[in-house]
Amino acid sequence: MEQPTDDCEGAVAQQLDQEQESLGTLIDHLEIVVTEAEKRTNGALNIREFYTVYLVETKLLKGSKWPNSRELSSLWRRYSQFEMLKLYLENMYPFVVCPCLPEKKSVYSWNAATNSSDTFDPDFVDRRRAGLETFLIRVASHPIICRDVVLLMFLQQNEGWQDKLKDYGAHSEIMPWDLLLPSRLKNPDKRFEVYHKYGSDLHLNISSTLKLRSKALEKQYCLHKLHANYGRVFSEWSAIEKEMGDGLQRAGHYMDSYASCIDSTLEEEELVADQLKEYLYLANSLQSVCRKQQIMQLNLERAMAVVDSKNIEKQRIQQGKSSLMSRLFGAVDSEEIREAKLEELEHKITQENNSVIVAQADLNKFTMNALEDIQRFQNQKNQDLKETIRAFATLQVKASRKNLTVWTHMRDCLTSIP
Amino acid sequence: MEQPTDDCEGAVAQQLHQEEESLGTLIDHLEIVVTEAEKRTNGALNIREFYTVYLVETKLLKGSKWPNARELSSLWRRYSQFEMLRLYLENMYPFVVCPCLPEKKSVYSWNAATNSSDTFDPDFVDRRRAGLETFLIRVASHPVISRDAVLLMFLQQNEGWQDKLKDYAGYITKAESKLKSLSLPSRLKNPDKRFEVCHKYGSDLHLNISSTLKLRSKALEKQYCLHKLHANYGRVFSEWSAIEKEMGDGLQRAGHYMDSYASCIDSTLEEEELVADQLKEYLYLANSLQSVCRKQQIMQLNLERAMAVVDSKNIEKQRIQQGKSSLMSRLFGAVDSEEIREAKLEELEHKITQENNSVTVAQADLNKFTMNALEDIQRFQNQKNQDLKETIRAFATLQVKASRKNLTVWTHMRDCLTSIP
Numbered sequence: 006m007e008q009p010t011d012d013c014e015g016a017v018a019q020q021l022d023q024e025q026e027s028l029g030t031l032i033d034h035l036e037i038v039v040t041e042a043e044k045r046t047n048g049a050l051n052i053r054e055f056y057t058v059y060l061v062e063t064k065l066l067k068g069s070k071w072p073n074s075r076e077l078s079s080l081w082r083r084y085s086q087f088e089m090l091k092l093y094l095e096n097m098y099p100f101v102v103c104p105c106l107p108e109k110k111s112v113y114s115w116n117a118a119t120n121s122s123d124t125f126d127p128d129f130v131d132r133r134r135a136g137l138e139t140f141l142i143r144v145a146s147h148p149i150i151c152r153d154v155v156l157l158m159f160l161q162q163n164e165g166w167q168d169k170l171k172d173y174g175a176h177s178e179i180m181p182w183d184l185l186l187p188s189r190l191k192n193p194d195k196r197f198e199v200y201h202k203y204g205s206d207l208h209l210n211i212s213s214t215l216k217l218r219s220k221a222l223e224k225q226y227c228l229h230k231l232h233a234n235y236g237r238v239f240s241e242w243s244a245i246e247k248e249m250g251d252g253l254q255r256a257g258h259y260m261d262s263y264a265s266c267i268d269s270t271l272e273e274e275e276l277v278a279d280q281l282k283e284y285l286y287l288a289n290s291l292q293s294v295c296r297k298q299q300i301m302q303l304n305l306e307r308a309m310a311v312v313d314s315k316n317i318e319k320q321r322i323q324q325g326k327s328s329l330m331s332r333l334f335g336a337v338d339s340e341e342i343r344e345a346k347l348e349e350l351e352h353k354i355t356q357e358n359n360s361v362i363v364a365q366a367d368l369n370k371f372t373m374n375a376l377e378d379i380q381r382f383q384n385q386k387n388q389d390l391k392e393t394i395r396a397f398a399t400l401q402v403k404a405s406r407k408n409l410t411v412w413t414h415m416r417d418c419l420t421s422i423p
Numbered sequence: 424m425e426q427p428t429d430d431c432e433g434a435v436a437q438q439l440h441q442e443e444e445s446l447g448t449l450i451d452h453l454e455i456v457v458t459e460a461e462k463r464t465n466g467a468l469n470i471r472e473f474y475t476v477y478l479v480e481t482k483l484l485k486g487s488k489w490p491n492a493r494e495l496s497s498l499w500r501r502y503s504q505f506e507m508l509r510l511y512l513e514n515m516y517p518f519v520v521c522p523c524l525p526e527k528k529s530v531y532s533w534n535a536a537t538n539s540s541d542t543f544d545p546d547f548v549d550r551r552r553a554g555l556e557t558f559l560i561r562v563a564s565h566p567v568i569s570r571d572a573v574l575l576m577f578l579q580q581n582e583g584w585q586d587k588l589k590d591y592a593g594y595i596t597k598a599e600s601k602l603k604s605l606s607l608p609s610r611l612k613n614p615d616k617r618f619e620v621c622h623k624y625g626s627d628l629h630l631n632i633s634s635t636l637k638l639r640s641k642a643l644e645k646q647y648c649l650h651k652l653h654a655n656y657g658r659v660f661s662e663w664s665a666i667e668k669e670m671g672d673g674l675q676r677a678g679h680y681m682d683s684y685a686s687c688i689d690s691t692l693e694e695e696e697l698v699a700d701q702l703k704e705y706l707y708l709a710n711s712l713q714s715v716c717r718k719q720q721i722m723q724l725n726l727e728r729a730m731a732v733v734d735s736k737n738i739e740k741q742r743i744q745q746g747k748s749s750l751m752s753r754l755f756g757a758v759d760s761e762e763i764r765e766a767k768l769e770e771l772e773h774k775i776t777q778e779n780n781s782v783t784v785a786q787a788d789l790n791k792f793t794m795n796a797l798e799d800i801q802r803f804q805n806q807k808n809q810d811l812k813e814t815i816r817a818f819a820t821l822q823v824k825a826s827r828k829n830l831t832v833w834t835h836m837r838d839c840l841t842s843i844p
Contacts, residue, residue, distance in 0.1 A: 203666060206663075206666045207663075207666065210659060210662060210663035210666070213659045214656070214659055214660075214663075217652060217655050217656050217659065220652055221649060221652050221653070221656075224645050224648050224649040224652065225649055227645050228642060228645040228646055228649060231638060231641055231642050231645065232642070234638050235635070235638050235642075238631060238634045238635055238638065239635075241631060242627075242628075242631035242635075245624060245627045245628065245631070246808075248804075248808045249807075249808050249811055249812060252812055252815060253815070256815055256819070259819075383669075386670075387667075387669045387670050390670060391670060391673055391840070391843070394673060394674070394677055394840055395837065395840045395841055398677070398680075398833055398836045398837035398840055399837050401833035401836070401837075402830065402833040402834050402837050405826060405829045405830035405833050405834075406830055408826045408829070408830075409823065409826035409827055409829075409830050412819060412822040412823040412826050413823050413826075415819045415822070416816065416819035416820050416822075416823050419812070419815055419816045419819055420816055422812070
């Protein structure tokens with residue numbers, strides 16, 4: 006096994022280089038489904054700890070030549086394990102706008118009931134199951150990430166993938182990603198500044214939309230349920246009427262019908278909202294890539310600053326200017342000592358120059374890969390969000406049609422009574 | 424002019440008795456419209472008092488033989504004058520479930536704006552105009568009330584109808600005070616079950632309608648907020664489209680449809696107000712019905728009191744005849760002489776005869792009232808069944824229309840978005 010290098014492409018990816026072009030992505034070869042969810046428990050008798058596991062099943066498509074892949078697999082994974090996988094991928098492929106997991110807790114929900122922190126609520130669990138499947142499919146569709154060996158092991162091997170993570174453990178410390186302000190950059194890359202701002206604006210717009218959606222749903226729900234009260238009042242009223250009683254009873258039934266037709270609409274709507282939420286988190290992912298570029302640039306600029314300062318020092322020694330200390334106390338370096346210092350300095354300067362060259366190369370490669378992936382992300386986003394808005398409109402059409410149907414039936418029923 | 428009697432049918436109605444059957448009701452002969460409303464002012468320079476007047480126009484249909492009717496008329500009336508007319512009619516024809524005026528102030532309105540006491544708000548004034556027209560038409564459609572001379576004068580003569588009211592003023596005060604000095608039906612010895620049932624029905628009807636109106640308010644308020652919320656979507660989508668290159672177009676269009684959705688509620692709410700007014704009319708008619716029932720109970724109470732008086736006088740007569748004297752005499756020992764006893768008896772007999780006559784008259788009045796009232800309550804029930812069925816149908820039709828509008832907006836939005844590649 007090759008020693009993991011600091012190469013952004015990842016060790017394993019190089020192995021597949023030649024076959025890469027013709028192979029396509031993992032998803033073209035492997036069917037991935039997250040079929041079920043189950044509640045498990047561990048811990049002693051008194052301290053029962055519950056958690057949910059999800060069944061990840063894969064099946065290799067006929068005639069597929071994906072290296073190291075099994076034909077069938079079926080294993081249980083916890084949400085926290087998915088989180089580990091994502092963290093690994095983010096660090097292994099820092100220039101990629103990494104696909105996101107479904108939310109840990111329900112945000113922007115439209116009523117108190119779904120807003121609870123109950124991660125065992127069946128609806129929440131099911132939406133999470135769907136979100137995890139989406140995550141795996143997205144990851145397996147990514148031209149670069151999908152070739153990752155650890156990913157394949159996560160999907161197909163029960164044990165062992167976590168050990169592999171430890172091999173790459175050192176990697177995550179190499180780049181201190183959680184740093185600093187781009188304002189300290191001398192030459193910030195405008196392209197990444199623009200993308201960072203875009204990510205932030207996108208996040209803002211989506212979260213505004215989700216907040217509005219919550220309010221709208223809440224009002225829609227109340228409006229529909231109110232009609233159940235109409236049903237009750239009409240029912241009571243029909244009791245005191247002789248001739249009108251029949252008409253009132255029927256009207257009351259249609260009111261109840263209207264009250265209940267909102268429920269399935271809301272369930273379907275939750276799925277549309279989940280699509281929006283995915284991009285809320287992807288916007289963060291995008292900003293994260295931009296920040297990494299800025300950090301790399303910062304490191305480069307620092308390395309360059311070190312080289313500059315050492316060059317200045319060298320110049321000073323060459324021109325015979327001594328350090329402040331020497332001037333104060335009168336000692337002057339002998340010719341030998343000066344030569345020795347110069348040589349040491351030259352050696353360091355050469356080292357630092359190499360570091361700068363390497364850092365510059367890394368930065369260029371990162372920039373190129375990142376810009377390419379951001380483009381991929383933008384294309385995917387345009388396609389997905391257009392689809393999401395269409396789905397939203399289609400859902401509204403469906404709901405309106407349901408409403409129209411109930412009222413039409415009510416009107417026709419009442420008109421038919423003499 | 425005949426002296427107004429306590430006759431339930433009203434003096435003038437008697438005049439038309441013979442021609443009545445073939446004549447039909449006033450509305451068959453006279454077209455009545457309340458066309459406009461105008462704001463007037465009176466009072467000194469400093470103390471400006473504003474009020475609204477409504478233009479009442481009538482036109483006699485061709486070949487009509489309605490007595491004393493003019494061919495055309497056009498005059499201005501205030502709401503308070505309508506109130507006077509109604510009060511007169513209520514008291515003149517107490518057995519009638521009297522048609523009602525539109526509300527004095529907006530009740531059960533669904534938002535603070537329409538709930539204000541602003542009786543000069545143009546929408547409120549227009550709905551009141553329509554309500555006043557409905558009132559006049561209903562009154563003119565009533566087989567008994569439509570024949571009233573004062574009603575005709577109110578519709579067609581600018582002055583003079585109010586003087587006629589003064590003739591009946593004392594009558595009205597008496598009737599009002601009877602109503603006010605009310606007693607509970609529980610004091611009746613033989614309450615008429617039919618009227619108790621009708622009274623309860625009126626009370627239940629009022630309750631059900633007011634519950635419906637309250638629900639309606641809440642529903643409208645939520646519908647309004649829901650629609651207007653979508654204008655915010657429009658705003659967010661507009662801002663969002665500014666940062667997108669390829670998606671921008673789609674977002675812009677979606678935003679426009681959101682604005683469209685936000686505004687399509689307005690006309691629905693206006694139309695809905697008219698349906699609600701129909702319901703409100705029956706809210707007040709339910710009170711009218713209860714009022715008729717109470718009048719019957721009062722008449723019965725008076726009859727039972729008169730009968731009680733007769734009974735007590737008869738008992739007194741018996742006692743005198745049997746020689747028993749009053750408590751006072753027994754205490755102080757004085758005993759009436761034969762002459763005094765005879766005199767007392769004669770006086771008592773005279774009174775008893777008087778009281779018996781009163782009872783007979785009261786009984787006759789009650790019977791006539793009961794008969795007329797039951798007939799009018801039946802008329803009311805038939806009208807109500809017809810009207811309220813129509814109201815509920817109108818409500819359903821309005822919902823269909825509103826749903827269709829919503830569906831249209833969303834369908835356009837979806838089609839528009841689907842057509843963008």
